Amino acid sequence: MDNGIWISVLAGITVFLALHVILWRSMPSDNPRMVLLSGLALVGMGVSLGIASIGARPDAARLCSVLWIDAFWIILYFFVYAGLARSVSLTCLVHMLRSGGDPVDFEALVDEYARSSRFEERIRLMRARGLIRQTNGSVSLTRGGRRLALAVDGLGHVLNARLEG
Amino acid sequence: MIEPVFLCWVLVVLTLSALAALHVKALAWALGSDKPIAYRTAAFLEGSMLVAGPWFLWGLLGLFSDGRAVGIRIPLHLRVGSIFLYGAGCLVYVELRSLLSRGYSFRILLDLLKSGGELAKKDLIVRYGNGRGLRGLLAKRLGSLARLGLLRMEGPRAGSLTPIGRGAAGIGWAMRRLLRLTSVG
Numbered sequence: 001m002d003n004g005i006w007i008s009v010l011a012g013i014t015v016f017l018a019l020h021v022i023l024w025r026s027m028p029s030d031n032p033r034m035v036l037l038s039g040l041a042l043v044g045m046g047v048s049l050g051i052a053s054i055g056a057r058p059d060a061a062r063l064c065s066v067l068w069i070d071a072f073w074i075i076l077y078f079f080v081y082a083g084l085a086r087s088v089s090l091t092c093l094v095h096m097l098r099s100g101g102d103p104v105d106f107e108a109l110v111d112e113y114a115r116s117s118r119f120e121e122r123i124r125l126m127r128a129r130g131l132i133r134q135t136n137g138s139v140s141l142t143r144g145g146r147r148l149a150l151a152v153d154g155l156g157h158v159l160n161a162r163l164e165g
Numbered sequence: 166m167i168e169p170v171f172l173c174w175v176l177v178v179l180t181l182s183a184l185a186a187l188h189v190k191a192l193a194w195a196l197g198s199d200k201p202i203a204y205r206t207a208a209f210l211e212g213s214m215l216v217a218g219p220w221f222l223w224g225l226l227g228l229f230s231d232g233r234a235v236g237i238r239i240p241l242h243l244r245v246g247s248i249f250l251y252g253a254g255c256l257v258y259v260e261l262r263s264l265l266s267r268g269y270s271f272r273i274l275l276d277l278l279k280s281g282g283e284l285a286k287k288d289l290i291v292r293y294g295n296g297r298g299l300r301g302l303l304a305k306r307l308g309s310l311a312r313l314g315l316l317r318m319e320g321p322r323a324g325s326l327t328p329i330g331r332g333a334a335g336i337g338w339a340m341r342r343l344l345r346l347t348s349v350g
Contacts (some may be wrong), residue, residue, distance in 0.1 A: 001242045021343065028345035057349040064170045065246030074282035077258050083258075083337075085346055088269060089306045090337045093315060096326055097334035103322035106307070110300050119290060119299070126270055132277065140283035141274065154266065160192035161265035165272025165294035165302055 005052065005062065009069045012048025016040050016074065030121070031128070032085040034078075041074045091118070169239045173226065173247040180222045181254040184214040215255055218249050267305065 019040045045067065052058075052066045065096065083090055094106060095112075126132045131145035141149060156163050188210040195203035226247055232238030237249075264271060272294050277284055284292065294301045311318045315330035326334060339348075 005242055021193060024346075025346040028347070030347070060168070061240060061243045064173075064314070065242045068246040068253070072253040074253035075253045079256060079260050080340075084305055084340050084344065086269070087337075088302065089310055090334070092303065092306055092323075093310065093326070093330060093334035094338045094341070096316065096323070097331060097338065102326050103317075106295055106303075106321050106323050109307075109323055110303055114290070114299050122269060122273070123286070123289075126273065131274060133269075134286070137287075138283055138285045139277065139289050141277045144266050145274055146278065146282065149271075149278040152268070152271045153275060153278065155261075155264045158189075159194055159262065159265060160189050161262055162196070163265055163268065163272055163275055164297070164305060165267060165269060 003068055005069070008048045008052035008066045011051050011074070012044040012046075012066075012070055013073050015047045016044025018124075019043065031125070032082070037078070037081065041078075043072065045070050088118075169229070169237055172229065172237055173239060173243055173250075176222065176225055177247050177251045177254065179256070180218060180225070181214075181251060184210065185258055189212060211259075212256070218255070219251055222251050223248060231271055267309075269302070300302050 020037065023036070023040070046065050048070050049063055051062055092109070095109070096102075123132070123134065125146070127134055130142055131148060132139050133142055134140075152163065155161075188207060191203065191207035191210050197203075208214065223244065226239055226244045229235075229237050229239040230241070230244065261306060269295045273289065276289065276292055276294070280288075280292070291298050294305075297304075307316070307323050309318050310330070314327055314331055315328050316323065319325075
């Protein structure tokens with residue numbers, strides 16, 4: 001297998017990650033900005049395909065190999081990023097690390113989480129995405145939120161997944 | 166004549182779909198019977214998808230490596246690319262299952278749906294996750310972290326972190342700082 005394919009993939013991934021870090025550090029935001037991240041991923045894939053096309057007549061099989069290898073690494077990174085941006089489990093781990101790694105009282109952890117703004121932030125994000133609306137202390141589904149909830153419920157039944165949260 | 170790219174795509178989709186369908190079927194058996202063997206079978210099939218699936222697919226693609234089978238030759242780089250494509254498909258399936266079983270926002274939407282579409286905000290917190298609340302949310306997360314070997318549960322106390330847990334937490338914290346992610350889950 002020729003090295004050109006690996007070089008193309010590496011170049012594309014490097015461009016994607018470099019743009020991602022530069023933009024996120026220069027313009028921090030509370031929003032995970034998945035659409036922007038997807039756009040950067042497409043730029044990275046474009047770079048990979050461009051480099052793979054240099055020198056020889058573009059061969060569909062070669063370009064597909066580059067694209068599929070790119071897709072794997074980018075999808076893997078998306079899942080890592082989703083965890084960084086929104087994972088409650090990671091937040092618990094980091095909290096424990098910063099408390100010295102020693103055992104913490106479970107009830108104290110629950111109390112601290114309840115007092116934090118994390119649930120509020122999640123509600124705010126869902127409101128910004130048009131999934132819910134908030135009026136006078138109550139939260140309600142928008143039409144889009146209802147459709148998504150029904151889709152999630154249906155898909156969960158098809159895949160035999162119990163959504164416990 | 167079938168193009169090698171199309172053939173690879175078909176073989177990847179068929180392999181992934183077959184293993185995912187078996188896994189879903191095993192989960193249906195597990196949820197219906199509640200028998201330990203059923204849960205172990207489902208876990209085995211999920212592991213097979215991730216470990217045995219790529220080997221099986223590699224062997225399948227290898228049947229076409231010399232062009233003698235049905236006149237189609239799949240070059241080595243396309244075989245390698247197909248394994249990565251299969252890996253991408255596995256990631257999507259695993260993440261989809263994860264979201265459908267522990268998605269925080271999805272659970273909030275479902276709680277609202279099952280309450281007629283509207284709830285007072287304080288009730289939303291209390292009723293989160295079919296009434297388990299934030300306590301249930303954290304208990305489930307900590308239980309999963311303990312099963313993954315990232316921390317030890319010691320009765321009513323959570324922690325201490327294992328070395329792998331410390332490593333994961335350290336990397337996570339460093340990456341959050343690098344990307345300046347302050348508002349997190």
